[in-house]
Amino acid sequence: MKPPPVLAVEGLSVRYPVRGGLFGGVTGHVAAVDGVDLAIARGEALGLVGESGCGKSTLGRTAVALQRPTSGRVMLRGQDLFALGPRDLKHQRRHAQLVFQNPKTCFDPRRTVGGSVRMALDTQDLLDPGDREPAVADIFARVGLRPEHRSRYPHELSGGQLQRIGIARALILRPELLVCDEPVSALDVSVQAQVLNLMKELQAEFRLALLFISHNLAVVEYVADRVAVMYYGRIVELASRAALFAGPRHPYTRALLAAVPSMDPARRDEAAPHLGEPPDPARLPSGCRFRSRCHIAFARCAADDPALAEANPGHAVACWAAVPDGPSVPASA
Amino acid sequence: MSSTLRADPVTTASDGPASGEQLLAVRGLRTSFKTSRGELKAVDGVDLDVAAGEVLCLVGESGSGKSVLALSLLRLIEPPGSILGGEVRFEGRDVGAMPRRALRRLRGRDIGIVFQQPQGCLNPVRRIGWQVAEPLMRDGLGRAKAWDAAVELLRAVGLPAPADKASAYPHQLSGGQAQRVMIAVALALRPRLLIADEPTTALDVTVQAQILDLLRERCRAIGAAMILVTHDLGVVAKLADRVAVMYAGRIVEQGPVADLFAAPRHPYTRGLLRAAPRLGEIGERLTDIPGGIPDLARMPPGCAFAPRCDTRRALGLDRCLDEAPPVFAAGPAGRARCWALAGDAA
Numbered sequence: 095m096k097p098p099p100v101l102a103v104e105g106l107s108v109r110y111p112v113r114g115g116l117f118g119g120v121t122g123h124v125a126a127v128d129g130v131d132l133a134i135a136r137g138e139a140l141g142l143v144g145e146s147g148c149g150k151s152t153l154g155r156t157a158v159a160l161q162r163p164t165s166g167r168v169m170l171r172g173q174d175l176f177a178l179g180p181r182d183l184k185h186q187r188r189h190a191q192l193v194f195q196n197p198k199t200c201f202d203p204r205r206t207v208g209g210s211v212r213m214a215l216d217t218q219d220l221l222d223p224g225d226r227e228p229a230v231a232d233i234f235a236r237v238g239l240r241p242e243h244r245s246r247y248p249h250e251l252s253g254g255q256l257q258r259i260g261i262a263r264a265l266i267l268r269p270e271l272l273v274c275d276e277p278v279s280a281l282d283v284s285v286q287a288q289v290l291n292l293m294k295e296l297q298a299e300f301r302l303a304l305l306f307i308s309h310n311l312a313v314v315e316y317v318a319d320r321v322a323v324m325y326y327g328r329i330v331e332l333a334s335r336a337a338l339f340a341g342p343r344h345p346y347t348r349a350l351l352a353a354v355p356s357m358d359p360a361r362r363d364e365a366a367p368h369l370g371e372p373p374d375p376a377r378l379p380s381g382c383r384f385r386s387r388c389h390i391a392f393a394r395c396a397a398d399d400p401a402l403a404e405a406n407p408g409h410a411v412a413c414w415a416a417v418p419d420g421p422s423v424p425a426s427a
Numbered sequence: 428m429s430s431t432l433r434a435d436p437v438t439t440a441s442d443g444p445a446s447g448e449q450l451l452a453v454r455g456l457r458t459s460f461k462t463s464r465g466e467l468k469a470v471d472g473v474d475l476d477v478a479a480g481e482v483l484c485l486v487g488e489s490g491s492g493k494s495v496l497a498l499s500l501l502r503l504i505e506p507p508g509s510i511l512g513g514e515v516r517f518e519g520r521d522v523g524a525m526p527r528r529a530l531r532r533l534r535g536r537d538i539g540i541v542f543q544q545p546q547g548c549l550n551p552v553r554r555i556g557w558q559v560a561e562p563l564m565r566d567g568l569g570r571a572k573a574w575d576a577a578v579e580l581l582r583a584v585g586l587p588a589p590a591d592k593a594s595a596y597p598h599q600l601s602g603g604q605a606q607r608v609m610i611a612v613a614l615a616l617r618p619r620l621l622i623a624d625e626p627t628t629a630l631d632v633t634v635q636a637q638i639l640d641l642l643r644e645r646c647r648a649i650g651a652a653m654i655l656v657t658h659d660l661g662v663v664a665k666l667a668d669r670v671a672v673m674y675a676g677r678i679v680e681q682g683p684v685a686d687l688f689a690a691p692r693h694p695y696t697r698g699l700l701r702a703a704p705r706l707g708e709i710g711e712r713l714t715d716i717p718g719g720i721p722d723l724a725r726m727p728p729g730c731a732f733a734p735r736c737d738t739r740r741a742l743g744l745d746r747c748l749d750e751a752p753p754v755f756a757a758g759p760a761g762r763a764r765c766w767a768l769a770g771d772a773a
Contacts, residue, residue, distance in 0.1 A: 145631040145632075145633060146631055252719050252720075254719055255719075282488035282489055282658065282720070283488065283658065283660070283699055283702050284488060284698060284699060284702050284715060284716035285715075285716075285719060286702070287702040287703075287704070287713035287714065287715035288715040288716075288717070290704070290713055291712050291713055291715060309631065310704075311632070311706060312703075312704040312705055312706045313704050315704070315706060315709050316709055316713065339706070339707065349633060350632065350633060351706065353632045353633045353636045354632055354661065354706050355635075355636065355639070355659075355661030355662060355664060355665040356661065356665070357660055357661055357664050357688070357700075357703065358664060359664045359665075359684045359688050360685065361664075362664060362665045362666070368636070368640075369633045369634075371587070371601055371603065371604070372601065
């Protein structure tokens with residue numbers, strides 16, 4: 095029998111109330127994540143892309159139990175994270191670690207970085223206390239830092255060095271799932287390449303299930319085995335890296351890819367389709383939520399909400415133009 | 428659209444772009460910051476020329492000095508920073524010798540500026556129409572006429588329903604819309620030069636393409652040159668006529684965009700171009716540049732890039748560690764600061 099995926103997200107929704115009006119009452123809801131199903135196997139890297147505000151960070155935070163879903167389940171190693179008691183949840187957290195976007199703000203400024211990494215072991219009560227310091231030294235070496243870096247404070251280190259330590263702090267717990275939320279966006283190009291190379295090596299070495307969240311499609315193409323494209327809370331396309339980048343099916347994915355400026359000055363005048371302004375998340379259009387920015391939308395797109403359905407084996411798309419007879423999602427409140 | 432703008436009463440005397448004519452000349456510019464850790468040489472002897480109507484991209488990583496250079500051109504450096512030396516000439520006039528009044532005129536009327544975070548630059552309690560109209564009114568236009576001109580300027584930057592949106596406040600705009608408004612403000616007085624500092628870094632990639640197209644289109648329409656500061660080589664490839672690459676306070680290479688991308692001469696430029704992941708060209712590993720950017724308070728004596736430089740190691744060039752390289756000719760129309768080019772120079 096096939097082992098269960100490391101992470102399985104089932105029917106996941108996260109809704110936030112929108113307050114407004116004279117007395118600040120709840121005037122509506124925004125679904126940051128709106129009915130998402132995803133699974134990541136051991137050793138697999140899933141890239142999650144989308145514009146700011148599409149819900150990709152909320153999805154990542156829910157996967158590591160930092161955010162409670164409104165509905166749906168997050169199964170980590172076959173266990174429903176939000177059905178666990180506090181003690182079991184704390185134990186499970188060890189297996190799902192997060193690397194943040196801005197390494198300069200995710201360390202205690204008054205603690206040495208070695209101390210911060212060691213604290214992860216102390217909190218989880220992993221290893222004999224005498225073995226913890228050598229384990230910290232080992233993981234520092236593995237992420238390309240020298241032993242003396244352990245006694246430095248965050249402000250003494252560069253962004254690239256701190257992000258290596260962010261990765262070390264996550265990996266010292268030997269997690270099965272690593273969620274990286276824009277891990278190289280705050281880094282310079284020359285340093286970004288170093289960190290991406292390191293992440294790819296470590297992902298293979300530790301056979302990590304990796305959820306790699308980024309707005310940068312070129313970076314995702316480098317890291318991911320499969321790619322999910324998110325738009326206003328929904329996964330609108332999910333395919334292998336090769337299939338998605340070579341043959342994107344959703345008009346939103348195509349627009350995202352076309353908008354990436356070419357690194358070849360000779361191709362600068364190839365017009366990128368202009369998507370227009372994004373909709374107000376509290377007032378998404380009826381039917382397909384992308385239709386207000388879609389240049390191929392037709393009548394059905396306003397009437398029915400397309401569900402994510404297989405257009406080719408292993409290539410799922412939520413678009414009536416890609417899967418004309420696909421199932422529709424019943425209109426929800 | 429352009430006809431309404433031509434009727435705009437604030438048009439300056441220029442009769443379209445006279446390409447090739449020298450607009451800005453910078454020689455030996457030095458800007459430093461005094462800190463507890465010593466003097467940070469953020470801009471350390473920069474020479475730069477911008478011709479009328481051209482787009483110059485200033486590219487570099489964080490801490491390379493590109494933003495400080497852009498601000499130094501307008502003498503917008505405040506303590507603990509100071510401009511220590513060098514010369515900036517705009518249309519032949521020495522910016523450093525300008526009295527306050529002339530400097531005020533330079534900022535905004537001759538040279539417009541657009542920053543990275545549009546929401547942080549707009550007044551949150553003033554309708555955007557008035558913010559666009561303000562420079563026009565200061566220029567002598569009456570309130571009603573200035574408001575109408577502002578609406579036309581908002582239309583020209585592609586703001587939807589500009590007549591209604593002019594009454595909106597900044598928080599009612601998306602990031603992309605706010606950046607359009609900033610561009611309208613910066614170009615309201617038809618400056619001859621626009622300085623745009625990371626104008627699309629805070630925006631999504633889908634909006635970025637629109638704003639870049641808009642910047643180019645509007646600058647062409649009024650004949651303005653542009654200095655675009657960015658860390659993104661994709662933005663450079665899309666917009667630049669010429670490129671200047673900065674590293675640790677110096678311009679290490681400059682040249683026409685096609686030459687620089689096809690045959691970069693400085694090892695740092697080569698490294699940057701190789702390190703950036705490109706769509707559709709995925710290899711097993713990205714070619715990174717080992718090490719990090721040097722500490723500006725403790726600069727190495729020779730070439731600032733020497734400790735990270737693979738070319739220096741391959742050629743065994745020891746002088747790079749002791750002696751800062753001068754500017755050598757690099758390619759048909761470029762220049763670079765690298766000892767490896769010493770043989771090519773003649």
